Amino acid sequence: EVQLQESGPGLVKPSQSLSLTCSVTGYSITSNYWGWIRKFPGNKMEWIGHISYSGSTSYNPSLKSRISITRDTSKNQFFLQLNSVTTEDTATYYCARWGGAFDYWGQGVMVTVSS
Amino acid sequence: DVVMTQTPPSLSVAIGQSVSISCKSSQSLVYSDGKTYLHWLLQSPGRSPKRLIYQVSNLGSGVPDRFSGTGSQKDFTLKISRVEAEDLGVYYCAQTTHFPNTFGAGTKLELK
Numbered sequence A: 001e002v003q004l005q006e007s008g009p010g011l012v013k014p015s016q017s018l019s020l021t022c023s024v025t026g027y028s029i030t031s032n033y034w035g036w037i038r039k040f041p042g043n044k045m046e047w048i049g050h051i052s053y054s055g056s057t058s059y060n061p062s063l064k065s066r067i068s069i070t071r072d073t074s075k076n077q078f079f080l081q082l083n084s085v086t087t088e089d090t091a092t093y094y095c096a097r098w099g100g101a102f103d104y105w106g107q108g109v110m111v112t113v114s115s
Numbered sequence B: 001d002v003v004m005t006q007t008p009p010s011l012s013v014a015i016g017q018s019v020s021i022s023c024k025s026s027q028s029l030v031y032s033d034g035k036t037y038l039h040w041l042l043q044s045p046g047r048s049p050k051r052l053i054y055q056v057s058n059l060g061s062g063v064p065d066r067f068s069g070t071g072s073q074k075d076f077t078l079k080i081s082r083v084e085a086e087d088l089g090v091y092y093c094a095q096t097t098h099f100p101n102t103f104g105a106g107t108k109l110e111l112k
Helices: none
Strands: A003-007 A018-025 A034-039 A045-051 A057-059 A067-072 A077-082 A091-097 A109-113 B004-007 B010-013 B019-025 B038-043 B050-054 B067-072 B075-080 B089-095 B107-111
Touching (some): A003 A091, A018 A034, A018 A091, A045 A077, A057 A067, A077 A091, B004 B089, B019 B038, B019 B089, B038 B067, B050 B067, B075 B089
Parallel strands (some): B010 B107
Antiparallel strands (some): A003 A018, A018 A077, A034 A045, A034 A091, A045 A057, B019 B075, B038 B050, B038 B089, B067 B075, B089 B107
């Protein structure tokens, strides 16, 4: 069974970087596409970006200057780095298998940006 | 960006009732391969989102056939026949035809 699990700090200070890890079991990240999505307080959902089986990336232009999605195939993990965070980046961050039309999701990690 | 307009924002239903949720996109969601990448997700309280339907009308694995999706081009509908308690939560439509991918604002399904 495909499983994803996010990990990372729950609190980040403004202007610092947010770094999250998605660990995947049951499926190789060298197949398919793997993405990051966030849900803001309230219901708004935003696609952040994804990384492909080959390591190529696609980012939301609204975040493109601040984000980087990378991977470690030896650990079957992919990563999100979001730079220069503000309080508007406070959200629950999810990783998901994008290529299956979001058919598998992690449990999510709530990240608060606050001093 | 493609704007996904979802209505209604909330629904109050009785168990056993049937409901429909509408999702309209600002652009056609037909991709160059001829497929339409419009999907429906459900986020139950305290849970991660779960994909219900992909590419307009294909039921996800393990999803009961009380759920059905229809539509084309820019106009899509999710129907739930005979609502059960486990169906409560927030429903989203999402498109992966265009970049950036975008989501509807959500429809909250509650018990009457």
